[in-house]
Amino acid sequence: MQNEPLVMNMDERQRLIEWWNTMDAAKPMVRRLMSLITELRLNPESSHADGMILFYRAASEISYGYAGVRGCIRRAFTNEYRESLRMNMVMCHSFAERFSVDAKVLLERVAQQITGPSAIQLIERIRETLAENDVMLKEIKSKADAFFGRDTFHLMQKKMKQSITLPKI
Template sequence: MLNKPLVMDTDERQRLLEWWHTMDAAKPMVRRLMSLITELRLNPESSHADGMILFYRAASEISYGYAGVRGCIRRAFANEYREALRINMAMCHSFAERFSVDTKVLLERVAQQISGQNALLLIQKIRETLAENDVMLKEIKSKADAFFGRDTFNSIQNKVKQSITLPKS
């Protein structure tokens, strides 16, 4: 079932292309976010902050999530569209969403420990870029919903969540 090729009709291919264009439009924002966070991490006014490595790692997961979705879409256009790829698309999208929340929380933890003007300016730019990311994630989610269908996409995401969550004891 996971390896059986899925066939997209013309409308599905068009919706997938629209999703691709939205992902492509997000690339400069993701690059800017990672550049700003790297600059903050290396800045002598902020590099000492507790949680800096966790913050950087969470932001990296946002980037990986975007890259993963883009890779999956590219593979879907290359006749590799299968149920396993659909699951991977949903999983990568959820990485970007979940780690976006973590990144914002960790940014505020790091920000409390910084007083240097240059580092504080970087913090503000990162906040603005994370706000852009929130807008972009909503747009991307709407494209994913349009491609899969909202209920199907939510169902796939719930299956992924269940598969990676430890059962209650």
């Protein structure tokens, strides 16, 4: 039943710890990304750029996705570990992935409108950090695949996407 607590065996617990460690290793990168984007948003050379707020929002969703997965993993070690928590792990992971794509697109939109040297330097540092984020997301996905099982994780992602997608009319 969906509301029943789930029990992990020792192998699952170890894979969950490895996933946690990877999420923990990503924290400084996420902090740096948000710091750089905040600096860009407040910089007089770039604060006027069209799409800046959308870009900042996309980056915030990346951060929320990472934080959400971390919170879910922490809760999975308690009696809160249930199917609904597993789906929440998948959903939070998808936020980080999906909004990473959006952030890169929006960054380029913002970058086209900026000419100031300090803002251009920030843009380049953000690009580098978003590239780092892509590498971390691949590592995190591999840990999620290992924990859930690749096929199970894929099915859960598909189920989650279907639950948040409006039906075709």
